[in-house]
Amino acid sequence: MSGHLISSDRQRIVVGLGKTGLACARWLYRAGTPFRVVDTRANPPGLDELQRECPGVEVVCSPLDAELLSTADELIVSPGLSLKEPAIAAAIEAGAKVVGDIELFCREVTAPIVAITGSNGKSTVTTLVGLMAEKAGVRVGVGGNIGLPVLEMLEQGEKDLYVLELSSFQLETTHSLRAKAATVLNVTPDHMDRYASLVEYHQAKHRIYRGCEGAVYNRDDARTTPLIPEAVNVLSFGTGRPPGLKDFGLLTEDGETWLVQGLEKLLPVSEMKIRGQHNYANAMAALALGSLAGLPMMAMLDALREFPGLAHRCEWVADINGVGWFNDSKATNEGATVAAIEGLGIGLTGKIILIAGGDGKGADFTELKPSVQRYVKDVLVMGVDGPRLAEAVGSVAPVQRVVDMADAVAKAKALATEGDIVLLAPACASFDMFDGFEHRGAVFREQVEALHG
Known part of the structure; x- marks a missing residue:
């Protein structure tokens, strides 16, 4: 041509x-x-x-x-x-x-940008901030590594705010972001088949803070702390009491756990549809970002009450004979699986049967051991890196190899007793056996729903 x-x-x-x-x-x-x-x-x-x-x-x-x-x-x-x-x-x-496409987008837009990255939780927080903006009557565009490619958003007409989920890969080629509010939600080993070290991956993630007006970091993960000028407005979130009056945290009082900002109680977690410590952290991150973007608190809390969670992200599938079945197919790395296990395991009367495995992207799976030891009673492994995963956690929990998802669900049903949870949280990519994490989650759901028959 x-x-x-x-x-x-x-x-x-x-x-x-x-x-x-x-x-x-x-x-x-x-x-x-x-x-x-x-x-x-x-x-x-x-x-x-x-x-x-x-x-x-x-x-x-x-x-x-x-x-x-x-x-x-x-x-x-x-x-x-x-x-x-x-x-x-x-x-x-x-x-x-x-x-990359994010850089071309940033050169073009004048509306403020809320920029979100992290090893886990990006899509949930991005979606939440977008819903918060909608509740506030703000014309918002949501995209990036989720939903529409950013350049296609420019065809939708003028927006007052853009909320972007950004991967480390996208950040490598972005130079003009200058976000109104930026966050690194967490940093755990991922894409170690692309990065030479965790330090290199960490550096790619932290490009999101370059030139930002406001920064949000996770007090529970020191790797998220930004190195930025003092003039930048900085807020934090974490699962403990907040250290400052503008920071976000959790407070348990009289048996009720609350989202709080400073000393102010904002919302009891019982009023949210999403569950687990990791989702409470996601909610606090969204509140912090929305605050920096100027969104009103009441609108943000309304969004939190209504948000049902995203498909394949610790998604409730069924309760069968007192056993809960959860689909976290989006847990494609160790950190995401740890977050799912810890989030569902706290307060659980029984134990977790974990279904995991696939393409580990170079991970060694050792990060899983403490959580598996604490909350998991059996691990069912599949996929190309199933044997490596079994070797990593076999000393702290019984492990069985399964040939496919139907086999995994059948074995999990036999192992589970009332009060237990069966959790699909693979800690791996899916492409060795499925078309993507969505396909993997859909097959899991189909097999679980077939148990009703």
Whole structure:
């Protein structure tokens, strides 16, 4: 195909098509900006749409070529591609600037941004802040790593506020965020197949604080504490009493646990539909972010009362013969699984039967041991890294290998007694056995619902 006809002194290359790359291509094309697209796949997803909607744009489907990429002034890189890819690294060395769709979005918008990252809880907190804004009558756009690609949000008309879930991969290529309020919810080992160390992963997450007006951190996780100028407004949240009058925490009084800000009781957790310590932390993080964004407290508390939680995130599925069944298929790393076990285990009269396993993304699973020892009576493992998971926790709980989800649910039913919980919280990605975490959760739900028959 011939190149885009509009001339420009700058050379741009979109690296990686798919959902995000296509959104970038559409945006550049409509702006009249010349660019090329490269993808390692012979027939990448989105190619037909690109050719139909952006005629004349050159597409190169071949292994990434360092010489070609080095001709660019700016590479617009898909978050699924590591910047350590040799061809991309060579282009950076040659002087190319690397950006992503979030950076293009930030260059365009003038409305304030609430930016949310963390190993776990991002989607819940992002959704909550969006609902809080809606309750307050604010025109809000919610997207990023959840829902719509950010550039597609720009087609929805003017907004008063944007709430963005951002992954570490997206933050690597974002330079102009300057959030009204930013948070790192927590940092636990994840994507260790992409990052050389936890320190490198931590550094990518903390890019979210660059240039922010307000920052929110988790008092229970020192890795979230921002290193920022004193002029930045900083709030904290945590599961203990808040240290300052504007900080958020939990207070238990006369058998009732409350969300509090400073000395002020805000909401008893019994009035929320979401359960577990990790969800109380998510609620407090959302309140802190909303406060920094100027949202009224009453509207935020109304949103908390109504929020039912997200599918596949500690989602209640059924109670059968006194046994609760919970779907936390989105728990794709150790930290998320620990949060689910701890959140449901506290106050539980019985024990947890844990279904876990899949593609561990380089994790060693040792972080699971204390929680498994405290709250889990049996572990059922599956998937390519099931044996490694079994080895990691086998010294603290009985472990059985299962062949698929039907086998896991059947064995869990046989093991569970009244007062127990069966929890799907895999600590692994799903692609070795399923189309994604949604598919894995749906299969679990189907198998549990079949028990009623």
